[in-house]
Amino acid sequence: KAGVTQTPRYLIKTRGQQVTLSCSPISGHRSVSWYQQTPGQGLQFLFEYFSETQRNKGNFPGRFSGRQFSNSRSEMNVSTLELGDSALYLCASSWTSENEQFFGPGTRLTVL
Amino acid sequence: AQSVAQPEDQVNVAEGNPLTVKCTYSVSGNPYLFWYVQYPNRGLQFLLKYITGDNLVKGSYGFEAEFNKSQTSFHLKKPSALVSDSALYFCAVRSYSGYALNFGKGTSLLVTP
Numbered sequence: 486k487a488g489v490t491q492t493p494r495y496l497i498k499t500r501g502q503q504v505t506l507s508c509s510p511i512s513g514h515r516s517v518s519w520y521q522q523t524p525g526q527g528l529q530f531l532f533e534y535f536s537e538t539q540r541n542k543g544n545f546p547g548r549f550s551g552r553q554f555s556n557s558r559s560e561m562n563v564s565t566l567e568l569g570d571s572a573l574y575l576c577a578s579s580w581t582s583e584n585e586q587f588f589g590p591g592t593r594l595t596v597l
Numbered sequence: 598a599q600s601v602a603q604p605e606d607q608v609n610v611a612e613g614n615p616l617t618v619k620c621t622y623s624v625s626g627n628p629y630l631f632w633y634v635q636y637p638n639r640g641l642q643f644l645l646k647y648i649t650g651d652n653l654v655k656g657s658y659g660f661e662a663e664f665n666k667s668q669t670s671f672h673l674k675k676p677s678a679l680v681s682d683s684a685l686y687f688c689a690v691r692s693y694s695g696y697a698l699n700f701g702k703g704t705s706l707l708v709t710p
Contacts, residue, residue, distance in 0.1 A: 489640075518698070528687065528700035541696040575640055577698075583648070585631060586698065588640035 487511065489589035491576050497595045503564040506592045510557050510578030517559040518586060519551060522573040531574075534559055535581075563594075571596045599624040601690050603701035610678045610708055618673040618704045620688030629691040630671045631698065632662055634684045641687065647671060658682070678708045 490509045498504050510517050519531040530543040534553035551561040557578070563570055573593050577586035600623045610616045622628055629648055633641040645656025652664045662673045671688060685705050689698040 516696075518696075520698075520700075527702045530697040530699065533696045535696075543697065577641075583629065585643045585646050587643060588633075590640045 489576055489578050489587055491589040491592050495593045498566050499597050500566055502566050505560055505562045506574055508559045508576030511587055514578035514580055515557055516579045516581055517553055518577045519561050520575045522575055566596045568596050599690050599692050599699045601688050601699055601701035603688055603704045605704050607705045612680050612708050612710050613677050616675050616678040618686050620671045620701060621669050622690040624690050624692045626692055631689040632673050633687045636684050680708050680710055683708045
């Protein structure tokens, strides 16, 4: 069974631009979560989707948004990029929110 | 609010010796507890979880963890460390009623030959 895939793996943007990251969960998984990982703040929860509904959102500004499609694939969008948005963005999927999450390899975003 | 503390930034252990990576948590109600490992430039890999039941949980690669409700701890252990165990280890907690995982800052484990 294929794991969680994330595209692209690496991305370089400049301040003010916007970016869309994509995540394909493990087949059958309906819960998709997004996390931001930085050296200073560690792993921080962004949001969680289940059956196309956002059920929980972390403490991030409105520039960070996401959505989930009917096939459980998910995208996150960051608008008006700032230097501090440079991070590894990880997507994770699970059968339900009670089960362990399986993580993708991440998208490394660099904002110049 | 829920949170996790990993008090050690780094743990050093010699190959063949037992290892312990510490984790304490704070959550309303009963917790779901998890350990993940991250190798350089990789995503997180699931090691083990505690939901309910036996306090000693066995997971992947010979790791185990002991849930202690009175001390609100969930320490990761392995009887005999391998050099290949060197990585970044994360403890995470989620409440029964929540959907988000809260991660600790991570503990870097270095196993020397």
